[in-house]
Amino acid sequence: MSKLLIKNGKAVDPSAGMNKNFDILIENGIIKKLSKSISRISKTTKVIDAKNCIVTPGLIDVHTHLRDPGYEDKEDIFSGTAAAAKGGFTTIMCMPNTDPVLDNVSGIRYVFDKSSKAPVKVFPVGAISKKLEGKELAEIGRMAQEGIKAISDDGQCIQSSILMRNAVEYIKMFNLVLIEHAEDTALSGDGQINEGYISTKLGLPGIPSLSESFIVARDILLSEYFDTPIHFAHISSRKSLELIKNAKKRKVKVTCEVTPHHLIFNEEYLQTFDPNFKMKPPLGSESDRKALESSFKDGTIDILATDHAPHRIDEKEREFSLAPFGVVGLETALSAMISFFINTKKMTWLELVERMSVKPAEIFGLEGGSLLEGAPADITIINPSGKWVVTEDNLVGKSKNSPFLNMELTGTVKFTIANGQVVYGQI
Amino acid sequence: MTVKEKIIRHLITMDDLTNEEIMTIIEEAKSFKEVLTRDIKKVPALRGKTVVLLFFESSTRTKISFELAAKRLSADVVNFSASTSSLKKSESLKDTVRTIEAMAADIFVMRHSYPGSTQLVAKYIKGSVLNGGDGAHSHPTQALLDMYTIYEKKKRFKDLKVAIIGDIKHSRVVRSDIEGLTRMGANVVLCGPSTLLPRYIEQFNVGVTYNVEEAIKDADVVMGLRIQFERQEQGLFPSVLEYSQFFQINRPRLKKAKPDVLLMHPGPINRGVELESEVADSVYSVIDEQVTNGVAVRMSLLYFLAGGKDEQVTD
Structure with missing residues (x-):
């Protein structure tokens, strides 16, 4: 069987508190040996020289939209996983808002089957309600038998409190996490961007941050009442963070994620009506952004997720109010975090890898997040000083709606290894 | 060459x-x-x-x-x-x-x-x-024509009190008027129901009040904005009658303005709602001249x- 040796890299594994040079030997898709120095064992062993590189457990993104089935003009399982591999991810979870919706066994099987030939591991997230209509529960138990780790009506937050009660109570039987896109849709209405100085200036209908924190408050109460895990997707506001921080103090089983764009940009970027800064939840005020940053650092925010949301260029080029919400993120997340958090000393490598690999694995019960012997060989090798400019041409995903377009970022992925196979990078 | x-x-x-x-x-x-x-x-x-x-x-x-x-x-x-x-x-x-x-x-x-x-x-x-x-x-050309009308009559912008009353939130006119007039040194005061005044509007270098008399007091220019009935359906105010009771520009209220006040409105007017009909046709009105x-x-x-x-x- 194939053997792969990674030499001279700096291994960062927060799960073991490891942050120094180690060689890693991979055999049969498993990390066979981790040692200060491993010399070549046989002629057939391929060697990767990771000098000056950071070697981490494969990154995990629990929030992507692969648009497959139904919207393959925006992305599909192969293009999306190629983008993931390029971005250093070895496992991703994809949201069920496809056409048809991933709300039943056959939809889940479709994603598992098709992605078995994809470069990285894909776990579909099942819908909470049939067709994401917020009316009746989907067949959550049967989807759990197929291997889903989480359920979500992402993008179509369930407004009915009784349906939510039933969902939260029902999943107690299964080892599932409910992922909430927190949005009170009566409050967000036809809102386009955060309700604030900029929305008033631009005359765009605002989405008040209340819209998110209302649902966060509701769900914290539900999670506490039923002792069931709820994970908040893409948290964006200071108020929501206050609620979550408080809930965590009471040991409520809530966790949350933040996206790179909410950590880095604020509503000021919308001054020119650039649709690549239009997403839900909307970019908040600078005060919100600062709160996200400090909560990401102190652990109130558990993990980073991209909310990779591909849309065609001509859809984004429409009138701002008609352009769809969402931006791509798989290929820029790591570089953005290196550029804006590692290089600015806001965060250490151990902290970043914990939030991009270890914790996501832990929260959703996924394999990975470890470089220790016996762990699956999901590994990301990063050149922390490699510079690149984000352009439409060098994004491999089908859609190019990135807020980082034309920005120079630092940090490139040299190799992505999933199940012991090099899925990105040239040996 | x-x-x-x-x-x-x-x-x-x-x-x-x-x-x-x-x-x-x-x-x-x-x-x-x-x-x-x-x-x-x-x-x-x-x-x-x-x-x-x-x-x-x-x-x-x-x-x-x-x-x-x-x-x-x-x-x-x-x-x-x-x-x-x-x-x-x-x-x-x-x-x-x-x-x-x-x-x-x-x-x-x-x-x-x-x-x-x-x-x-x-x-x-x-x-x-x-x-x-x-x-x-x-709506910059509306602002320019408003500014022209004011300048023609008052020969200046500096220190003029301009009260703009009505649906501020949904008005493109008011945003352009604020931009143009405040830069020229006018004091713009906005007035309307709290639900029709957008959040953070006070950061636009303007005064804000819910009291129409306070807004009109000593004003050089009073501008009414159209109230759209669909806003009532959206629940932003309870009735047209209640709106006009609190915010209509009428004769007694207009008396509190400067004696040579200009009454403006970008049109179309809802007579009896944001403007009392008599006021719209009064000597103060420059609404036709605006056009x-x-x-x-x-x-x-x-x-x-x-x-x-x-x-x-x-x-």
Whole structure:
């Protein structure tokens, strides 16, 4: 069987508190040996020289939209996983808002089957309600038998409190996490961007941050009442963070994620009506952004997720109010975090890898997040000083709606290894 | 040899004009207003130029005003109208404007119900784009004609108290008026129900009050804004009767203003709602003059954008 040796890299594994040079030997898709120095064992062993590189457990993104089935003009399982591999991810979870919706066994099987030939591991997230209509529960138990780790009506937050009660109570039987896109849709209405100085200036209908924190408050109460895990997707506001921080103090089983764009940009970027800064939840005020940053650092925010949301260029080029919400993120997340958090000393490598690999694995019960012997060989090798400019041409995903377009970022992925196979990078 | 190259200018928001340029447009408008009093109301300034009126939202006064302005400058005028709802399904805005530009248009006047659409079009075409109102974002020519009207009567902007009363939240006019008037040193005071005053509006260098008498007190200019009945359906205020009881500009309230107060309104008026009917027809009212001035100001602006005053020479 194939053997792969990674030499001279700096291994960062927060799960073991490891942050120094180690060689890693991979055999049969498993990390066979981790040692200060491993010399070549046989002629057939391929060697990767990771000098000056950071070697981490494969990154995990629990929030992507692969648009497959139904919207393959925006992305599909192969293009999306190629983008993931390029971005250093070895496992991703994809949201069920496809056409048809991933709300039943056959939809889940479709994603598992098709992605078995994809470069990285894909776990579909099942819908909470049939067709994401917020009316009746989907067949959550049967989807759990197929291997889903989480359920979500992402993008179509369930407004009915009784349906939510039933969902939260029902999943107690299964080892599932409910992922909430927190949005009170009566409050967000036809809102386009955060309700604030900029929305008033631009005359765009605002989405008040209340819209998110209302649902966060509701769900914290539900999670506490039923002792069931709820994970908040893409948290964006200071108020929501206050609620979550408080809930965590009471040991409520809530966790949350933040996206790179909410950590880095604020509503000021919308001054020119650039649709690549239009997403839900909307970019908040600078005060919100600062709160996200400090909560990401102190652990109130558990993990980073991209909310990779591909849309065609001509859809984004429409009138701002008609352009769809969402931006791509798989290929820029790591570089953005290196550029804006590692290089600015806001965060250490151990902290970043914990939030991009270890914790996501832990929260959703996924394999990975470890470089220790016996762990699956999901590994990301990063050149922390490699510079690149984000352009439409060098994004491999089908859609190019990135807020980082034309920005120079630092940090490139040299190799992505999933199940012991090099899925990105040239040996 | 020097190449004469015209700098393409757009007017999307009042921020696109310097204070000096605003004054130039106002000064020039005076002579165009004189043209409008002649028997033959036409000058050749824009002969050979094509002005396209792109109206994606219905409009009567703004469209007629621009059309007359362009025609009186001898421009060729082309009309394009479409409802925004049909745009959702049909050809994209980008393709629509590029197609029209391919037929050799010079200036685009555009009205659209979505904010930012004029800016978007400016990215796609080579000609000048003039914002005739985009959603609740901006309506700079209305601001220019309001400013012209005020300046004509008051000869200044500095330290004038301008009270604007009504639906501030959904008004593009008010945003452009604030931009233009505050820069010139006027004190703008906004007044309306709290649900129709957008959050953070106080950060726009304006006074804000819920008390209409306080707003009108000692004002040099009182401007009413149209109240749309659909806002009541949205639950933003309980009834038209309650609105007018609290916020209508009526005779007793207008008495609190300066004796030479100007009463303005961008139209169309809801008589008996934001304005008491008698007040609309009173000696204070300059509402009809605003409309006349609109044509003169738009002539001045078209002339300016077509290079009348701003021909740049690059060496």
